[in-house]
Amino acid sequence: MTEQTPLQQLRDLLNPVPESTFSRDQHDEIESLLACCWDQLVGGSDGGMKAEKLSGRIENMTWSPPQLTFEIERHGGVVLGSKRAEMQKWAVDVEHGTATCTEGRARQLYPNTPKLNVVPIAEDIAGLISNGTLDPRIRWIGANLVKVEIGKIIPMNSPKDTVRGRRDRLKVQLAHNLSLIGWYPRPSSAPWTFERQSPTGPLPSMVTTEKPRRSH
Structure with missing residues (x-):
């Protein structure tokens, strides 16, 4: 028997599930499989995303067949001195093996510096x-x-x-x-x-x- 790829395992896990959100245990299992198959997804490298950036950082995961959607916090701007991180929203089409970054928003990580009285x-x-x-x-x-x-x-x-x-x-x-x-x-x-x-x-x-x- 041919060993299943992580993407096939993800399909088998999600396909029987109706539209829903997930428990913590389900979330962790799906996140782990998603990280393992990320490099197989068309569009997965957009915006500098990499498989290793997923683990432990996926938020607001939802399933609406055939799309698995989630948000992830990106810290590129923080490295450059910004007090805000970018929150990217991703949609993964599990059936067709594609990943699309659909939108982004800013998340305040640190309070703004008080305005200087000049x-x-x-x-x-x-x-x-x-x-x-x-x-x-x-x-x-x-x-x-x-x-x-x-x-x-x-x-x-x-x-x-x-x-x-x-x-x-x-x-x-x-x-x-x-x-x-x-x-x-x-x-x-x-x-x-x-x-x-x-x-x-x-x-x-x-x-x-x-x-x-x-x-x-």
């Missing part, structure tokens, strides 16, 4: 520039030209989308604060460079936030 940060940086202060967060290029060192204010220690959103909001707020004292973005220069169009007030180096060095 208003006091913009006020602080605008104050440094207004007073001509020497500070690691700003770099004076000339008496009327300054570059904000954004990496020292909002570093790349969060997901890229989060950092970009924070920096964009700070840029808008800082540009507004600086415009009130005669400083404006300089389009032809590097990003985060501002120029004073009304040269009044203290020049840089008149005030410093750096601590004096001790003499030896």
Whole structure:
């Protein structure tokens, strides 16, 4: 007698069963057979799916002959820093040996980082520039030209989308604060460079936030 393949075993297990969901034991048996026959299914490799990614991760399994449907949590985005995992929904046609990823949704794994209040940060940086202060967060290029060192204010220690959103909001707020004292973005220069169009007030180096060095 020819030994049955995992796909044939899965068919024999499911075909007598009417439309239904499954108990925990049934779920585990079906999941195990599904993982064993996954590489035989046409379309099983779509979306980077592999047989080893199924075990212990299948959710919401239902049977509506000839289709076995389930959801599975994918973590590709989490590896890249996202706080959300993708939930893929798969439909396996047991009779024809095909697998189709029909849709996806996002699942929140970790709480979102609280929204950064950029208003006091913009006020602080605008104050440094207004007073001509020497500070690691700003770099004076000339008496009327300054570059904000954004990496020292909002570093790349969060997901890229989060950092970009924070920096964009700070840029808008800082540009507004600086415009009130005669400083404006300089389009032809590097990003985060501002120029004073009304040269009044203290020049840089008149005030410093750096601590004096001790003499030896």
